[in-house]
């Protein structure tokens with residue numbers, strides 16, 4: 370009879386052989402379908418060993434895009450661990466996936482388990498008809514008319530930011546850009562979405578700021594959690610890992626419900642998202658269009674998560690680029706002053722909309738640093754790729770490299786040069802709209818785009834009207850992106866200096 374130790378060794382060896390065979394088999398997926406692919410390694414596929422992270426998922430997806438493009442392929446395949454990932458390169462195909470054949474690619478492929486985690490009943494994670502219903506209900510809350518109502522609330526938050534920068538400037542303190550603009554965008558979303566004064570500048574321990582940091586920071590546990598949820602959802606049926614941080618979810622639920630309880634649908638004095646969501650749950654709307662309390666909380670939560678860090682990141686990178694390119698900064702300040710002159714020195718919604726060079730600066734910054742550097746779609750029925758005999762199978766993941774497109778020299782010559790003139794009206798007209806997709810495209814495009822741009826533009830106008838931003842001794846000449854994050858974040862703290870004007 371075999372000794373116990375020998376038996377264990379045999380079982381172990383058998384397990385290793387079975388695992389290797391399994392990976393060999395799944396890693397032949399693209400080869401079998403005659404699709405160009407990048408050779409995977411065991412067991413990561415084309416991902417990296419998490420201990421030696423150099424490129425991160427963003428870099429891997431962008432490299433794949435470049436590699437397939439350089440071979441003049443319309444698409445290619447890679448693997449995230451054992452999962453085949455379809456990478457489209459051809460613009461027509463990208464357009465089909467995002468817009469024309471959207472019916473096949475409705476979902477983001479993120480996981481939600483509403484019963485266990487009611488906060489995942491949000492617009493970003495919702496799927497199929499659930500998403501369609503929510504999107505139809507929520508779209509009217511982001512019209513330009515509604516944005517005009519929120520203008521004053523955003524402007525008020527910008528005054529607190531300006532006071533803070535003024536006092537730092539007088540004390541000759543460096544400007545920790547990301548931190549400062551995050552306080553501003555947290556205050557804006559706290560005010561416009563939750564109807565609360567978050568006070569992030571005066572109180573560094575303010576709860577919205579604390580939980581804002583918590584939901585965006587990268588921890589080893591958080592990364593493992595995301596990895597299992599995205600790559601091995603089957604395993605999660607056993608492990609029952611939560612998608613969202615429990616403490617943060619509880620905090621935001623409590624905060625939103627407290628505000629809801631103090632409001633009445635007929636109280637029309639504040640026109641923030643709480644009020645708009647509340648109106649949607651009131652007797653004025655037909656039952657099918659009404660939102661439940663849990664649905665409202667989940668939407669407020671996603672507006673906060675999706676809204677504050679993305680907008681703060683764009684505002685911070687804009688200030689960085691303008692500090693590094695003083696001529697662009699002068700030109701933008703000139704525009705701000707001229708527009709204000711025409712509007713009796715009043716920063717109004719209409720004045721902001723007239724600042725066209727500001728749009729160019731923001732668009733070029735979003736090209737360089739798209740906060741979400743790739744888009745994901747899960748195929749929900751077999752999709753025959755036009756002009757080929759390939760079928761993208763139901764359940765497969767498609768990942769579009771936003772950064773790959775934004776840095777493609779066929780669309781943007783000298784892509785590493787920051788140049789807002791790429792976004793002049795004439796230059797935009799020469800390109801496909803699918804080569805600049807920082808907010809995504811098609812029916813699933815970012816619902817908060819207007820709101821994001823408004824808070825970024827008000828923040829920029831207020832800062833540049835009052836201060837000149839210049840590099841600090843520690844400001845890097847170019848920015849290195851943190852490979853541990855799936856969003857675009859600088860690896861080191863960005864410090865700038867400010868001078869009063």
Ligand code: HEM
Nearest residue numbers: 492493672675676679680741807808809810813815817821
């Ligand atoms: C510069 C700022 C922002 C950027 C770059 C950005 C980018 C994006 C992108 C790339 C998507 C996915 C689109 C797709 O899959 O095609 C998205 C979705 C979304 N964003 Fe934003 N976003 C920003 C700000 C905001 C703000 C301020 C809010 C809310 C107030 C918001 C709420 C959402 C929501 C709810 C979705 C899901 C939409 C859906 O699935 O129907 N975002 N955003």
